[in-house]
Amino acid sequence: MAKSIEDKLVVGISSSALFDLSESDKVFREHGEDKYREYQRENIDNTLQIGVAFPFIKRVLHLNNIFDELQPVEVVLLSKNDPETGLRVFRSIKKYELTITRAAFTTGKSPYQYIPAFNISLFLSKNPNDVLKAIEAGYPAGTVMPSKIEDDSDPELRIAFDFDGVIADDESETIYKETKDIEAFNKHEMKNVHLPHKPGPLGNLFRKLAFIQKLELKKELQDKSYRRRIRTAIITARGAPSHERVVTTLSDWGVSADETFFLDGIKKHNILEIFKPHIFFDDQLDHLKSVAGNVPMVHIPFGIANKPSS
Helix, strand or coil: CCCCHHHCEEEEECHHHHECCHHHHHHHHHHHHHHHHHHHHHCCCCCCCECCCHHHHHHHHHHHHHCCCCCCEEEEEEECCCCCCCHHHHHHHHHCCCCCCEEEECCCCCCHHHCHHHCEEEEEECCHHHHHHHHHCCCCEEEECCCCCCCCCCCCEEEEECCECCCECCHHHHHHHHHCCHHHHHHHHHHCCCCCCCECCCHHHHHHHHHHHHHHHHHHHHCCCCCCCEEEEEEECCCCCCHHHHHHHHHHHCCCCCEEEECCCCCHHHHHHHHCCCEEEECCHHHCCCCCCCCCEEECCCCHHHCCCC
16 A cells, blocks of 8 residues: 555655756746746647756656555655646656656745645755745755756666754754864764754655665565665765764664765765765755766755854
């Protein structure tokens, strides 16, 4: 029996994060809503090009083909369009054979308030204002940053996370930002090494991915030819000794990453160019850089890292 939406890993996504709507947006900006509607009607059967988050979404949905009975994931379209102008998006979804059936069309209003109604663990949008509103309301959201779009036939889904302010809360980041002293930060972390962090905005997403990975391990034991699809990485600026609290936190939650990097000053893009994630989440904009510009990045505007210095 398929799981109800309350039990699933649910991703909410805007049209512009899933597809390239730059041409449509240009028509709207330059000619207004009426011309935009006319343009969408005239191009309703012209399939949209894929957007930055498309390779991630495609692989997330493929997990349902592996666990056919459970159907552990769902993707919901959250759009500022109305249903009429959203027809082209749904026809493109059908053309790409994406199994997206649920949607919210809010006709110009930000759709973020419907995140809890769909039990969404991650909302992806290219609109930073919508994302900021969601984060301020306590919902899990991120802004999809511009990048080169590369998709291939490899079914593996690689997801990379920063730790502080993303998987975990920003308690420790606050210490560092307020003191500007790495020794004070390390001292605080060693003093609290036995205390797990509270979850950050994507803590629930990480846990649900870990649950699906456990399903994969079980499947692998039953079928030696099975190749696991999900591979996760934590890429954090922390180094020793503050790394211990990361381990404490993940152990307390009963989860782990496939690869964990404590960089202590090394540039994150050095790791990202090798790991090649289909999506990377970080709360600090200056960490969202890739030498080749080909890593899909998502900014999580959460906590102390996104507050201006006093």
